[in-house]
Amino acid sequence: METNMMTQVPGKRNRDIISDLPGEVINLILMRLPLRDAVRTSILSRKWRYNWAKLPKLTLDHTLWEDISIRRVRGELGVILLQLLSFHQGPVTECRISSIPDPQHFPVIDSLMYFLSRNGIEDLVLELPLGEKYKLPSSVFTCSQMRHLVLRYCDINPPPTFEGFSKLLRLQLSDVAISDKCLENLISRCPLLEHMELDISHPLNYIEVNAPNLRFLYFGSKIISICFTNTPLLADVSIVAVDVNHGSVERGTCHFVEFFRSLPAVKNLCLGQFIIKKILTAGLNEIPVKLPMPLLSLRQLSVFDICLSKLDEIHCLLCLIKSSPYLKEIVIIMQAINNDEGDEVPAFKLLEAEYDSDIKLNQLTKVKLIDIRGTKPEMELIKLLLGTSLMLEKMLIAPFYIEPESPITLVELLKQVNTFQRASPKAKVIF
Amino acid sequence: MASTTETKQKKMLILKSADNDEFEIEESVGVQSETIKNLVEDGFTFVPLPNVYTKALIKIIDYLKKHANKTDSNDEEIKTFDKDFVNTTFDDLFELVSAANYLHISCLMNMLCQTIADRIKDKSPEAVRKIFHINCDYTPEEEAKIRKANAQAFEGQFDESLD
Numbered sequence: 008m009e010t011n012m013m014t015q016v017p018g019k020r021n022r023d024i025i026s027d028l029p030g031e032v033i034n035l036i037l038m039r040l041p042l043r044d045a046v047r048t049s050i051l052s053r054k055w056r057y058n059w060a061k062l063p064k065l066t067l068d069h070t071l072w073e074d075i076s077i078r079r080v081r082g083e084l085g086v087i088l089l090q091l092l093s094f095h096q097g098p099v100t101e102c103r104i105s106s107i108p109d110p111q112h113f114p115v116i117d118s119l120m121y122f123l124s125r126n127g128i129e130d131l132v133l134e135l136p137l138g139e140k141y142k143l144p145s146s147v148f149t150c151s152q153m154r155h156l157v158l159r160y161c162d163i164n165p166p167p168t169f170e171g172f173s174k175l176l177r178l179q180l181s182d183v184a185i186s187d188k189c190l191e192n193l194i195s196r197c198p199l200l201e202h203m204e205l206d207i208s209h210p211l212n213y214i215e216v217n218a219p220n221l222r223f224l225y226f227g228s229k230i231i232s233i234c235f236t237n238t239p240l241l242a243d244v245s246i247v248a249v250d251v252n253h254g255s256v257e258r259g260t261c262h263f264v265e266f267f268r269s270l271p272a273v274k275n276l277c278l279g280q281f282i283i284k285k286i287l288t289a290g291l292n293e294i295p296v297k298l299p300m301p302l303l304s305l306r307q308l309s310v311f312d313i314c315l316s317k318l319d320e321i322h323c324l325l326c327l328i329k330s331s332p333y334l335k336e337i338v339i340i341m342q343a344i345n346n347d348e349g350d351e352v353p354a355f356k357l358l359e360a361e362y363d364s365d366i367k368l369n370q371l372t373k374v375k376l377i378d379i380r381g382t383k384p385e386m387e388l389i390k391l392l393l394g395t396s397l398m399l400e401k402m403l404i405a406p407f408y409i410e411p412e413s414p415i416t417l418v419e420l421l422k423q424v425n426t427f428q429r430a431s432p433k434a435k436v437i438f
Numbered sequence: 439m440a441s442t443t444e445t446k447q448k449k450m451l452i453l454k455s456a457d458n459d460e461f462e463i464e465e466s467v468g469v470q471s472e473t474i475k476n477l478v479e480d481g482f483t484f485v486p487l488p489n490v491y492t493k494a495l496i497k498i499i500d501y502l503k504k505h506a507n508k509t510d511s512n513d514e515e516i517k518t519f520d521k522d523f524v525n526t527t528f529d530d531l532f533e534l535v536s537a538a539n540y541l542h543i544s545c546l547m548n549m550l551c552q553t554i555a556d557r558i559k560d561k562s563p564e565a566v567r568k569i570f571h572i573n574c575d576y577t578p579e580e581e582a583k584i585r586k587a588n589a590q591a592f593e594g595q596f597d598e599s600l601d
Contacts, residue, residue: 023571024528025528025570025572029539032535035547035548036554036555036558039555047591050592071590075590075594083590090587
């Protein structure tokens with residue numbers, strides 16, 4: 008049988024094969040090289056002259072200029088980047104720009120953005136240096152093909168003519184400056200948006216999230232209040248902002264019941280104590296025993312920085328647990344700095360009453376309790392969860408560093424937990 | 439639709455290489471290739487591959503079989519297999535990359551292109567030419583002009599080795 012493999016046909020050895028690979032394969036190889044290495048292939052032969060220049064994916068970062076002295080980079084970076092682009096042919100669908108050394112190159116980035124906006128950019132990562140924020144030029148807001156947008160250290164202020172990114176699926180903003188109103192508009196003008204991670208550098212007052220396709224939200228900024236007006240598909244929600252100085256919210260606020268009513272699809276929910284406080288605008292009386300609309304999709308609930316001796320916080324936690332019939336996992340991280348002990352008795356009494364009621368948790372299999380100090384309400388919560396969870400498999404208790412003057416030593420804590428009745432025969436308690 | 443006897447057995451496909459060798463494989467193994475998947479969806483069970491030679495096809499079937507049985511527990515085993523798979527000559531790599539491209543097996547394409555790219559990275563243009571037997575058809579003047587146009591890409595020390 009005749010075979011065409013070159014290893015068996017000596018005459019085919021030493022033949023240039025790579026140059027004759029299909030264009031798309033050459034593209035795939037060059038895209039896996041630093042751009043500098045790809046540019047150097049232009050010198051290989053005539054066939055290679057423009058191969059790199061047709062790449063639809065560009066990474067403009069320190070690998071381009073790492074062999075050039077810092078002094079020259081300062082002076083010539085603009086020339087280097089603009090010259091590269093002047094050779095480029097065809098669309099650039101993906102571009103990643105990072106490690107630009109300093110703000111004096113911002114005008115070059117303006118030109119880059121203009122170039123990208125006219126060449127079909129779909130996926131843009133723009134990570135700028137710390138310090139003075141780069142003001143995003145209006146050309147960025149004309150990129151109608153944008154699907155993924157990641158911005159770091161930018162100042163975002165869309166022009167009045169901005170019509171939205173009609174194809175945007177993913178938005179990540181970290182350490183950006185943007186006003187409440189601009190952020191709200193940006194979100195509501197991206198109708199397909201599915202995934203959003205926000206970490207705004209300054210405190211926000213209040214935003215309404217109108218995102219009919221949103222499935223994932225991570226919110227790490229300081230904010231006074233947040234409201235979901237149109238988020239029927241939102242399944243993963245983390246609002247983990249730390250406290251912000253109290254301010255008055257001029258526009259709307261969101262109430263406890265409404266807040267959860269507007270998240271009908273939530274599956275994984277992670278809330279900081281601070282945002283719980285914020286949605287409890289009318290205080291304790293606002294929290295029902297159960298939500299009028301149960302959280303039927305909720306599987307994992309994480310709350311952190313919570314202080315169980317505070318009556319409103321424990322009320323809120325119980326309400327969420329009782330309103331989530333399919334809850335599988337609970338993670339509770341206690342407040343690390345406990346500066347306001349307060350009166351433990353009411354919270355303890357509340358939990359005790361709950362234990363005596365006929366509450367049953369049918370789906371809960373995993374519980375994690377982090378930074379437990381052994382306070383009476385904490386112990387009562389452990390007792391409650393062990394005594395009412397019929398399917399519990401694992402409870403992890405991670406104690407906080409227990410000081411000599413703590414109310415309870417670790418051994419006592421262990422002993423006490425061991426005396427608690429367990430509703431599930433499979434339940435294991437791990438320390 | 440498949441008859442009852444067929445549904446009890448595993449569905450099989452026959453692949454025919456460019457040098458007319460035939461290989462029988464399970465359908466579930468074959469459909470990792472987009473090209474084969476499209477043909478299977480159109481009802482074909484005999485798949486001629488006029489662009490893929492026997493030697494490359496044997497290796498690719500090996501790869502597909504290994505990756506079809508991916509589980510959480512054999513992750514390490516597959517990594518070792520992949521590493522051995524690409525540890526071969528450039529001639530073989532190019533033959534495989536052309537075949538994988540024709541067959542549209544994206545994970546294999548990624549791995550092969552990364553392997554080839556890693557062997558070009560940091561090399562001088564002269565070394566790349568020698569490694570791949572690329573004949574430079576520029577005049578010295580043209581070459582100087584191109585170097586000058588993107589001068590920063592040619593600055594610094596490069597790897598001159600031919601491995």
